[in-house]
Amino acid sequence: MSFSLVRGKYIICKAIGDAVEVVENGAIAQQDGRIIEIGNYAALADKYPTTQVIGSTDDVVLPGFVNGHHHTGLSSFQLGSADAPLELWLANRIAHRHVDPYLDTLYSAFQMVESGITTVQHIHRLTGRDRTVWLETANQILKAYQDVGMRVSYCFMVRDQNHLVYEADADFIQRLPPDIGLEVEVMLQTQTAPLNEYMEFFVQLWEGNQNQGDRVQIQLAPANLHWCSDTALLAQKEFADRYQVKLHMHLLETPYQKEYAERRFGTTAVEHLHHLGLLHSGLTLGHGTWMNETDIHLIANTGTMICHNASSNLRFQSGIAPLNRFLDAGIKVALALDEAGINDDQDMLQEMRLALNLHRIPGIDQRVPKAAQVFQMATAHGAETTGFADKIGSLEVGKAADLVLLDWQAIAYPYLDDNISIIDAVVHRGRTSSIKTVMVGGEIIFDSGTFTKVDKQAVLQELAASLQVPLTPEEQQRRQLSRRLFPYIKQFYRDWLKSHQFTPHYYQNSRY
Numbered sequence: 159m160s161f162s163l164v165r166g167k168y169i170i171c172k173a174i175g176d177a178v179e180v181v182e183n184g185a186i187a188q189q190d191g192r193i194i195e196i197g198n199y200a201a202l203a204d205k206y207p208t209t210q211v212i213g214s215t216d217d218v219v220l221p222g223f224v225n226g227h228h229h230t231g232l233s234s235f236q237l238g239s240a241d242a243p244l245e246l247w248l249a250n251r252i253a254h255r256h257v258d259p260y261l262d263t264l265y266s267a268f269q270m271v272e273s274g275i276t277t278v279q280h281i282h283r284l285t286g287r288d289r290t291v292w293l294e295t296a297n298q299i300l301k302a303y304q305d306v307g308m309r310v311s312y313c314f315m316v317r318d319q320n321h322l323v324y325e326a327d328a329d330f331i332q333r334l335p336p337d338i339g340l341e342v343e344v345m346l347q348t349q350t351a352p353l354n355e356y357m358e359f360f361v362q363l364w365e366g367n368q369n370q371g372d373r374v375q376i377q378l379a380p381a382n383l384h385w386c387s388d389t390a391l392l393a394q395k396e397f398a399d400r401y402q403v404k405l406h407m408h409l410l411e412t413p414y415q416k417e418y419a420e421r422r423f424g425t426t427a428v429e430h431l432h433h434l435g436l437l438h439s440g441l442t443l444g445h446g447t448w449m450n451e452t453d454i455h456l457i458a459n460t461g462t463m464i465c466h467n468a469s470s471n472l473r474f475q476s477g478i479a480p481l482n483r484f485l486d487a488g489i490k491v492a493l494a495l496d497e498a499g500i501n502d503d504q505d506m507l508q509e510m511r512l513a514l515n516l517h518r519i520p521g522i523d524q525r526v527p528k529a530a531q532v533f534q535m536a537t538a539h540g541a542e543t544t545g546f547a548d549k550i551g552s553l554e555v556g557k558a559a560d561l562v563l564l565d566w567q568a569i570a571y572p573y574l575d576d577n578i579s580i581i582d583a584v585v586h587r588g589r590t591s592s593i594k595t596v597m598v599g600g601e602i603i604f605d606s607g608t609f610t611k612v613d614k615q616a617v618l619q620e621l622a623a624s625l626q627v628p629l630t631p632e633e634q635q636r637r638q639l640s641r642r643l644f645p646y647i648k649q650f651y652r653d654w655l656k657s658h659q660f661t662p663h664y665y666q667n668s669r670y
């Protein structure tokens with residue numbers, strides 16, 4: 159039986175509206191990974207005199223953060239794709255080399271834990287079409303999270319159309335010179351599978367992870383509207399209902415995706431999902447950057463969630479999601495790094511600070527995000543989107559002891575006025591360097607700069623060594639194909655946005 163007291167100058171338990179619940183000079187008693195009591199430290203120390211004490215009056219204790227939308231470890235930038243508008247960046251990704259999934263996942267897991275993330279929504283891009291390889295890869299990714307000690311909600315992106323641009327593969331191939339078209343056809347044959355194989359793989363994964371303890375969930379991920387036929391969307395909804403899992407779907411990340419929905423359906427992407435019956439509290443939409451007012455009402459009325467990926471939207475010139483409107487409408491919004499943090503890493507404290515500041519529009523009466531709301535996005539709402547809401551997202555009796563100890567001295571020394579609230583101080587001044595200890599289920603997984611379950615330096619050395627080999631012929635071929643395809647992909651989107659009159663939800667500047 160494990161038992162410990164986690165002590166802090168401040169314990170930030172959860173967000174309540176625009177504020178947070180804080181216990182000063184508090185402690186959390188955890189037994190076998192569950193919180194059994196929260197209260198005054200002196201009283202709990204009296205009650206449990208022989209127990210191990212973690213933390214001190216120099217610390218602030220808060221729930222572990224949730225990265226609500228994540229893909230890979232090494233960033234696309236590290237893999238050779240400089241930032242570009244999303245549609246072009248997707249084309250560049252074809253050139254990426256193969257990276258060992260176990261080492262790659264650990265690489266980003268290290269960064270996540272170092273910034274206080276204890277749970278992640280991992281949205282995997284399957285490659286090839288061999289289900290044995292899919293399963294091995296998924297298991298390696300899950301093992302990496304288990305080995306480091308994180309909770310993970312795993313899903314893989316289901317795509318059954320429009321793999322290269324926002325039109326049918328056969329139509330786009332017709333636009334290409336025959337030799338490139340042939341290469342693309344061969345690539346698609348080796349990289350895409352029929353819908354039923356994806357659904358069967360989901361069932362296999364779901365069944366295989368029923369006895370993996372309480373740190374693993376499986377979800378379904380319709381990749382995006384343009385990547386899914388209605389048949390694929392409806393099949394995933396049906397399987398989600400049957401297996402009682404959540405859905406996570408990219409949507410309206412760029413204005414091109416907004417335009418795509420209008421061309422395909424004559425409605426917005428959100429209206430189409432509503433028409434198909436997909437909008438509900440079990441669905442999270444990643445991005446939602448280009449939603450109109452009606453979309454936002456539909457999302458709010460159906461209890462659908464949104465995951466805000468601020469850094470990613472900036473890096474891929476996707477725009478700025480109308481977070482202020484989402485929050486006004488009462489939508490539950492999670493927060494994520496989407497493998498593309500503003501510092502090209504997985505720093506949740508940085509992302510919280512970005513989300514806090516990005517939407518501070520001019521005007522003294524404007525409602526802009528409060529630190530407590532951003533904290534709620536990174537904790538309680540992340541817990542909901544990952545399906546762990548009954549276990550994590552707040553520090554409460556009965557919930558898991560998933561928590562972070564931050565060095566309060568690093569935030570408040572040499573001076574911080576009492577006028578500043580604790581949550582404002584944490585969101586404005588918290589740094590990865592001030593994360594002292596990270597605990598998941600009562601187990602310390604990171605302490606004073608060291609991972610307790612995995613040798614970080616050995617993993618990084620192995621990852622580096624694994625990439626010190628020449629590109630394989632297959633990797634070289636993909637790299638060349640990506641380069642040759644690029645101008646045709648760029649050409650495809652050339653006139654897409656010309657007819658649009660953009661009327662922003664809120665203003666940042668003015669021409670007149």
Ligand SMILES: [Zn+2]
Nearest residue numbers: 227408444496
């Ligand atoms: Zn994504």
